[in-house]
Amino acid sequence: MAGRRRKNTDNPSATGPGALPAESLLPADFDLADLYGAHGSDDDEDQEDAAVLVPPVRLLPETELAAAALAVPLVQRAVRLARWSAPQRPVDELGDLLDADREEAARHLGLAPAEGEVAEEDVLEAMRAWSLASDLELVLLATGDDGHRVAAPSDELAPIEAGDPEAVLELWLTAADVVAELAVEIEPLDAEPDAGEDADEARAEELLAQYEEVQEEAAELLDEALQVLYEATAFAEPGQETMPLGVLAALLVVPDGEEPDEDMLGDITDVMVALDPMLADLAEIGLLDYQPIDPELFDEDEDGEGAELPDPSAPLDDEEAARFGLVRLTPLGQYGIRQWLLEEGYDAPLVGDLAQGDAEALLQGIAEAANVLPEQEIRVWLDGREPLAAARELLDAARGRDRIAPLRRMLCQLALTELGSPAEPAVREVLEDPELGGGARAWLVGQGHTDVVAPERQMVLWTMVDTFAAQLLDGEGDAELLRELIGGLPVTDNPASFFGELWRVDHPYTADVLEAVGELHLDRQVAKEARKAAFKARSKK
Known part of the structure; x- marks a missing residue:
């Protein structure tokens, strides 16, 4: 997860005649707007030189976080299917369940009735869980006695089923990584789905480059949004952690101290629409609580035009604001984002880290x-x-x-x-x-x-x-x-x-x-x- 860089604002006493000697300036000298504001400088060079500062957070005990992770439906289903595969299940060359077992998997998960027809969406949901179990290596592929491919539970499953906090949280974090990677797989607007074999080599390379650029931009946007949520949650009063999607988008678009102009409002709308499906995906892994944008807002009116999303600075009542999306970082999400930051080498402290001595x-x-x-x-x-x-x-x-x-x-x-x-x-x-x-x-x-x-x-x-x-x-x-x-x-x-x-x-x-x-x-x-x-x-x- 990419950290965001901030630039210290111009300050007369920081650089002028009233400045303290250089040796007396401390990291704590920065004011809060610089430490925790939602925006950096537009000057890329200055941003590269600025410190990345992440506010301290409080985390739930690992036992509670692990219990929350196992309660995530997608994780729960993956664990259940891994155990269901014992002693082994036949799979195809890609490790997917064979057609004969797919409906049975949906029934085992309670997605479909024990008897009768199984809906296609229930089968697809069961296959998502199976795919996650495979990605998490809860099931391992092998060759059966008859020479065909089979899948069986791995040794990693037992401590997870027993609720071992370390094992569970490691599993959940891997699952969150998988879901986050899938969330940013967005097709370019002008992609040519059928260009495959008919496309010449130059066009194929062009499409691949375009695809990679879109994924990179989506990943960067999601990283920015998650860190803003992380910071906002660190400062929020208990019960006030939920943020309207429009406010989140505005924090990513509007420079500090400025009011959004017409162009910015259009950018805010674009960011909201781009984030909507990605945040919904992350909600499925328990990283977020998310109420998506009401799809009726995009229905065309009599003139064939869709509804415009509102100015996020304009007052809305709670019910109306909820239609435009609401997002809250869960305690599990705080844990996950902090782990991502630590893995990338950022200092992501916990409240109380400095309170252990005299x-x-x-x-x-x-x-x-x-x-x-x-x-x-x-x-x-x-x-x-x-x-x-x-x-x-x-x-x-x-x-x-x-x-x-x-x-x-x-x-x-x-x-x-x-x-x-x-x-x-x-x-x-x-x-x-x-x-x-x-x-x-x-x-x-x-x-x-x-x-x-x-x-x-x-x-x-x-x-x-x-x-x-x-x-x-x-x-x-x-x-x-x-x-x-x-x-x-x-x-x-x-x-x-x-x-x-x-x-x-x-x-x-x-x-x-x-x-x-x-x-x-x-x-x-x-x-x-x-x-x-x-x-x-x-x-x-």
Whole structure:
């Protein structure tokens, strides 16, 4: 499965005078729109240089995933037919069941009544299951005693029937690969089905090249769609994972920050129509829940024209939206797509990967990770821990003056907020700590406590620099957020005096923060004084 590349957006503080030193930029510096947005740059060269970042997901336990895999009707039928073939069944040279056994297979699967006529579609469904059993090597071909071809259950069948999670999930993933490959086998619009022997060699090569190009484009589109679903599911609230097909198509077509124009609406419709049968195929293997486009939408009206699919940005009620397709990635689908990403060498983390060690490992891991959901990692880490002891451990891990320490302190504040009032005694214990005291006071005030003594001026200024440094590290100096914070600086009508104090603050990021203020502050005089102060801070080192 191909990963999608994203380009970091232009950012004044990332490249201008207010930029942090190169060695201080972390993977976590990217903002979420760059990490998890649905679109990359149109510049292919830039896209090749950009990182591929996949959000962390939660997976069900393997036992539950295996049970879900065995409950997929197509898989279930393949397993049943493999056992039904014991001790052996005669097959043709291609490994297909002989005509005499095809109806019996349909009856065995419960697709047809035990007696009476068997419908052709039931036989075809049984043959699909048999074909999958063969592809999965649940049945193996051999030569019988009479010299004819036979098929019999393989040794791989027993652990699958026993529900061994590893064996079942490996089987299901192989089945998903098979179905995904078949889903993108789309005939070119101008293919010549009867061109075979009558076509000259040049035309035959042309048709083959056209066919391969269409398959490649379909596979790329499906990969893109599945990764968008994977990302959307990672961020969705429980119960909100279902996405209208039109929205999915729009995410694949419309560049970030733009509204779809008439041409784009046509492209969105084309993408919806192209994805519809492919998603339906993947739903049959349990990777998706999919409600396809209502075929009546394509019925011709009195003028001989089909209905147009709607603008996906236009409001529709639930019933109307459902007619245009709804798709949801199943837990099994999350597992499958993650495995595909891992097989291609992409980092596809799980929620909780960073929450297995102590508090220092937690905060440092989140700070350095490129693709992480901090709140979820913190919640996993806190689960089952005694709140007061956890708060003390977090505060201790937040100390330090290394290049990532400001971000650790910001994450510690986030974790303390998750803990709430049980953390209060630990927070009060660090009120006089030069690195933690300012944040501790701010946390207590935020919790509604009114008995908090104001900190000394030096602690106020140090905490101010530390807070801005954390924002620079966390968002690569996101201009809008930083302008909002900078606008709230307590600069008096004498900015030279304020910055005269600030540049003397003994903090590793003092100069970086002053440079960001000098670049982004809307007041020219304030910005000028900040730049002068930044120069002094640099000269002091």
